[in-house]
C-alpha cells in the first residue's frame with residue numbers, strides 16, 4: 001500500500017497495542033498504518049494525537065500530509081481529495097493516448113496527482129492544472145510549483161489561458177462523478193473529510209463531465225484526447241455524452257482496480 005523504508009521513531013511506541021487499536025477501529029491495513037503513524041510522530045504525545053484522530057475517522061493521508069500515487073509521494077492537505085489507487089488506470093490510459101511532447105491540462109486536478117505523474121511520464125511541452133476549490137489549488141501548487149507547472153483556479157476551462165483553446169493534445173479530468181443521492185452512502189472518511197465539490201456529480205453523476213466534454217470539444221486540438229474516470233455503470237451514458245460532443249470514446253476497465261476510464265478523441 002505504501003513504500004517501505006519507514007524510518008525508526010525517536011521514542012519507544014507500543015506497536016502491538018497501536019495495531020490492535022487501529023484494527024479495532026476498522027483499519028484494514030492496521031500494521032502498515034501503525035508504522036506510518038509512528039514514523040510521522042516526533043514524540044509519544046504526537047503519536048497519541050495522530051492515532052486518536054485516525055481512530056475518530058480522519059483519512060490516514062490527511063494525517064500524514066501525503067498519499068502514495070503511482071509510486072510518487074503526493075502532498076494532500078486536509079479537505080483535499082485523496083488520490084485513489086483506481087485513478088492509476090485513468091493516468092495510464094491518458095498517457096497511452098498522448099503523442100510525443102504533448103500539451104496537457106489536468107482539469108479538476110485536486111492535489112495535482114495526475115499532473116505530477118504525467119510530468120514524469122510524458123515530457124510534455126506544456127503542462128498545467130486547474131481546479132475550482134482554493135484548498136485544492138493551494139495543495140496542487142505545493143506539488144507542482146517545483147516542476148514549474150502552473151495551477152489555475154476557477155470553473156473548468158475558464159481560468160486556462162485562452163491561447164491554448166483548440167491546441168491541447170491531452171485533457172485529463174478526474175471530475176466528481178458520484179450521483180448526489182449516493183454521496184450519503186460513501187465511506188465517512190470521504191463524506192466527512194473531503195470537500196463535497198470533489199465528490200458530488202449531480203443527479204446522475206455526469207453533470208460536471210457533460211460540461212467537461214463540451215469544453216474538451218473546444219479546447220482539444222484536432223486529434224487530441226480527453227481522458228476521464230467514471231463508474232462502470234455510468235460508462236455507456238458517458239459515451240453517449242462524449243459522442244454527442246463530437247468526440248470518439250473508448251472505454252477501458254480494470255477489474256482488479258475496480259476502475260473505469262474513458263478516453264475520447266477529437267477527430268482530426
Ligand SMILES: C[S@@+](CC[C@H](N)C(=O)[O-])C[C@H]1O[C@@H](n2cnc3c(N)ncnc32)[C@H](O)[C@@H]1O
Pocket residue numbers: 081082083084087107108109110111112113114130131132133136154155156173174175176177195197198199208
Ligand atoms: C474526484 S476529485 C479528483 C481530484 C484529482 N484529480 C485526483 O484524482 O486526485 C474532483 C476535483 O474536481 C474539482 N472540481 C469540481 N468541480 C469543478 C469545476 N466546476 N471546475 C474545476 N474543478 C472542479 C474538485 O474541487 C476536486 O478537486
